[in-house]
Amino acid sequence: MDLGIKGRVAIVTGGGRGIGRETAREFLEAGVKVMTCSRTKAQIEQTCSELAKQTGGDIRHIVADTTKPDDIKKLVAETVSAFGTVDILINNAGTMYSGRFAEMTDEGLQKQLDTKLFGFLRGIREVAPIMRKKKWGRIVSMIGGAGKEPDPYMFGSAITNSALLNMTKSLSTEFGPDNVLVNAVCPGWVGTALWRQHAEGLKKELGVADEEEARRLATRKNALGRFGKPEELASAIAFLCSERASYITGVSLNLDGGRLKGLW
Numbered sequence: 001m002d003l004g005i006k007g008r009v010a011i012v013t014g015g016g017r018g019i020g021r022e023t024a025r026e027f028l029e030a031g032v033k034v035m036t037c038s039r040t041k042a043q044i045e046q047t048c049s050e051l052a053k054q055t056g057g058d059i060r061h062i063v064a065d066t067t068k069p070d071d072i073k074k075l076v077a078e079t080v081s082a083f084g085t086v087d088i089l090i091n092n093a094g095t096m097y098s099g100r101f102a103e104m105t106d107e108g109l110q111k112q113l114d115t116k117l118f119g120f121l122r123g124i125r126e127v128a129p130i131m132r133k134k135k136w137g138r139i140v141s142m143i144g145g146a147g148k149e150p151d152p153y154m155f156g157s158a159i160t161n162s163a164l165l166n167m168t169k170s171l172s173t174e175f176g177p178d179n180v181l182v183n184a185v186c187p188g189w190v191g192t193a194l195w196r197q198h199a200e201g202l203k204k205e206l207g208v209a210d211e212e213e214a215r216r217l218a219t220r221k222n223a224l225g226r227f228g229k230p231e232e233l234a235s236a237i238a239f240l241c242s243e244r245a246s247y248i249t250g251v252s253l254n255l256d257g258g259r260l261k262g263l264w
């Protein structure tokens with residue numbers, strides 16, 4: 001399918017690995033110019049060099065921490081300086097704050113809020129005026145299923161995610177008249193480094209010693225019975241940013257292999 005976005009300019013935060021990396025690749029293959037960032041210099045450099053070779057596309061990067069307002073400003077300024085504009089923002093840089101209420105700390109929750117709620121909001125604040133002026137824009141935020149279906153083990157992530165879902169719907173209404181589409185995706189378990197970082201905690205939560213058993217139990221609710229692959233997330237994200245999705249806004253798409261059983 002021709003996505004109809006050749007020549008557009010995308011920012012993908014957290015493109016060093018995982019879902020962000022695959023999303024950047026998907027855009028490059030569609031002829032979209034990409035600016036990305038992460039905190040680890042060596043990894044973002046290597047990823048960008050590999051993706052440029054693999055796709056022949058135009059990808060740039062900066063080292064940035066999206067919990068820092070000035071880094072987000074710099075990311076957008078560098079994009080405009082390199083490519084002249086911003087058409088697409090993928091709010092992806094983030095992590096997961098797992099653990100039950102009793103283990104939650106104010107500092108842990110604050111970090112999660114700074115990374116995802118404030119990091120995403122600040123990115124949108126920087127790009128929205130550019131997109132609204134040109135009457136074309138796509139904003140997609142990576143949220144997570146626990147925002148829709150509370151999970152006591154995901155307490156800190158879940159309450160952050162619910163706020164992001166509300167943000168998505170509200171901003172889709174506000175920016176709609178300017179043809180800036182604001183959507184979200186809610187991944188279930190995806191096989192990335194993030195899962196590995198949380199494997200020990202999940203094993204404990206599920207009461208199993210074996211990582212494979214934890215994987216099996218984590219996905220037992222999924223209709224497809226398996227983890228997602230980052231590239232499966234990336235194709236859906238690219239579609240939401242495409243010309244083919246021109247009538248979709250305010251949506252939070254579950255990319256979870258059929259995990260959530262609710263009707264929205």
Ligand SMILES: NC(=O)c1ccc[n+]([C@@H]2O[C@H](COP(=O)([O-])OP(=O)(O)OC[C@H]3O[C@@H](n4cnc5c(N)ncnc54)[C@H](OP(=O)(O)O)[C@@H]3O)[C@@H](O)[C@H]2O)c1
Binds near residue numbers: 041144187190
């Ligand atoms: N994997 C899942 O099962 C799952 C489920 C639900 C939601 N999600 C969401 O999907 C998004 C991507 O997850 P993933 O699984 O692809 O994770 P990942 O493999 O850990 O990749 C995350 C990327 O974001 C970067 N990053 C993290 N914090 C950052 C910050 N403060 N500033 C700049 N870059 C930052 C990381 O690089 P550095 O560490 O070098 O900065 C890395 O490149 C996250 O928002 C996550 O919450 C994932």
